[in-house]
Amino acid sequence: MQEKEVIIVGAGPAGLMAAYKILEAGANVTLIDRNRNLGGQLIKQTHKFFGSEKQYASKRGIDIMNILIDKIKAYEDRLEILNETSVVGMYKDKVIACLKGDTFFKLKGKSIIVATGASEKSIPFENNDLPGVYAAGAVQTLMNEYGVKPGDKVVMVGSGNIGLIVSYQLLQAGVKVKALVEAAPKISGYLVHASKIQRLGVDIKTSTSIKKAIGKDSVEKVEIWDLDPTWQGIEGSEQILDVDTVCISVGLAPLTELMQQLGAEVRYIKELGGNVPVIDARYQTTVKGVYACGDVVGIEEASSAMVEGKITGLNVLEDLGYNVLDSRQALKAYHEELKFLRDGPHASKVRSGYLKRGMLT
Amino acid sequence: MIEKNGIAAIELYKQEFPEDENTLLKPKAIIECYKEIPCNPCETSCPFDAIHVGEDINARPQIDFDKCTGCGICAYSCPGLAISIRALDKESDKAEMKFPYEFIPRPTKGQMINIVDRAGKKLTKGKVLNVIDKPRQNKTALIHIEMDKKYLYDAATVEVII
Numbered sequence: 001m002q003e004k005e006v007i008i009v010g011a012g013p014a015g016l017m018a019a020y021k022i023l024e025a026g027a028n029v030t031l032i033d034r035n036r037n038l039g040g041q042l043i044k045q046t047h048k049f050f051g052s053e054k055q056y057a058s059k060r061g062i063d064i065m066n067i068l069i070d071k072i073k074a075y076e077d078r079l080e081i082l083n084e085t086s087v088v089g090m091y092k093d094k095v096i097a098c099l100k101g102d103t104f105f106k107l108k109g110k111s112i113i114v115a116t117g118a119s120e121k122s123i124p125f126e127n128n129d130l131p132g133v134y135a136a137g138a139v140q141t142l143m144n145e146y147g148v149k150p151g152d153k154v155v156m157v158g159s160g161n162i163g164l165i166v167s168y169q170l171l172q173a174g175v176k177v178k179a180l181v182e183a184a185p186k187i188s189g190y191l192v193h194a195s196k197i198q199r200l201g202v203d204i205k206t207s208t209s210i211k212k213a214i215g216k217d218s219v220e221k222v223e224i225w226d227l228d229p230t231w232q233g234i235e236g237s238e239q240i241l242d243v244d245t246v247c248i249s250v251g252l253a254p255l256t257e258l259m260q261q262l263g264a265e266v267r268y269i270k271e272l273g274g275n276v277p278v279i280d281a282r283y284q285t286t287v288k289g290v291y292a293c294g295d296v297v298g299i300e301e302a303s304s305a306m307v308e309g310k311i312t313g314l315n316v317l318e319d320l321g322y323n324v325l326d327s328r329q330a331l332k333a334y335h336e337e338l339k340f341l342r343d344g345p346h347a348s349k350v351r352s353g354y355l356k357r358g359m360l361t
Numbered sequence: 362m363i364e365k366n367g368i369a370a371i372e373l374y375k376q377e378f379p380e381d382e383n384t385l386l387k388p389k390a391i392i393e394c395y396k397e398i399p400c401n402p403c404e405t406s407c408p409f410d411a412i413h414v415g416e417d418i419n420a421r422p423q424i425d426f427d428k429c430t431g432c433g434i435c436a437y438s439c440p441g442l443a444i445s446i447r448a449l450d451k452e453s454d455k456a457e458m459k460f461p462y463e464f465i466p467r468p469t470k471g472q473m474i475n476i477v478d479r480a481g482k483k484l485t486k487g488k489v490l491n492v493i494d495k496p497r498q499n500k501t502a503l504i505h506i507e508m509d510k511k512y513l514y515d516a517a518t519v520e521v522i523i
Binding site: 047048049050051052053057058059060063171172174185186187190191192193194195196197198199200201202203204205206303340341343344345346347 | 363364365366367368369393394395396397398399400401402405406416417418419438439440441442443463464465477478479480481499500501517518520521523
């Protein structure tokens, strides 16, 4: 079994940034991702990012991905990339089991960083298994990564940033977005994103939900209805929408399976998206030498994931005995960045999640 | 109501315009960023130090109309596409607007185009004076249009050309 210095599982914004920090300091990284392309969800983020210059604000997600990939490829001699490789097992002695195609192999790491990200949640409604019902992120992958149009007329379910942004990107692809429905009484994502699609003719309906999808072999129509203040559908308020595609964007759940298999302590914190690994302020899990960062420790924006990647990278280097110049000051500055990213009214959920975690920075 | 449907009410967006309409005899940036989000490219992109967000990047941007030249850099730098440049013509009954546009095909210079309000409802037709689409804008074009003066406040964007 091959021994590696640092193994990073997941090459999204958190994993890439952690890899960069570690490579920059002179250590070796084995970066594993189940997809062919590195970058995680950044590859399909065609919009300009929020944040400050430190998190590449105003650059498009896909451009940020290329910046990060260029950064790590500058250290090619110490970087091993295992793409199209799934990590299928993780054990307390820091051994991981991998599957690449039909080949099964094990690796052992001195340190491991788990940056597996999240998966999309769904909601129950009649016929939600009809072809034409998609998760919004899946639609974004189809459109922006593979150039496949998911349908012609869409209803978006959910007004978080993903629902709002994917609606905009559907419009850019020439797809009609008939309506965006949101069960809550208020839009949950950034208002600037909502205004952007509303002025382009997307009808945003709050206190409204999908009742059922209608169709024989695929979605032909959708029934929506108004919700009362107790979130119950109001009989008689049903409306039929002429759409062939339903996009579900109702939140993300951290991908913590590996953490659970490892035996790292996992805790349910609703505000962070569900089951999340218990971590300390250094982003170390309850298994020594195994770290976690990015959406797997709590659902946030990619900008926060990148900062967490930097913090985790520096802490792993400290464990391995690398002397990084001004490491302490850098860590302090990164924690400060996170504080500002988590400071606005939109981050109140994340803040209460971190309060429960006892590590509000 | 903006929190329910994304449509800013007239009282809300009028606050973002200069109090004295004569200020708009020169082009000025109108920033429609109504809720605190962690974001500051408007401030960092402005070459004239006319936009202030501050150390806490969640603060809403404040603009100094005396410093703003209406150059439009903030309008294509804003990730929320929440900034437009507006002006009144001294000698005619026309207003002008530059706004970010991320659709293909782009409108063409001289084209008559449907102008819509913040709810996406058609207001009037306007003339495309220019399409600014330089590499540094990274695919966010600025469309410069001319329209009747009475739409100065209500115009939001144009109908997407198919």
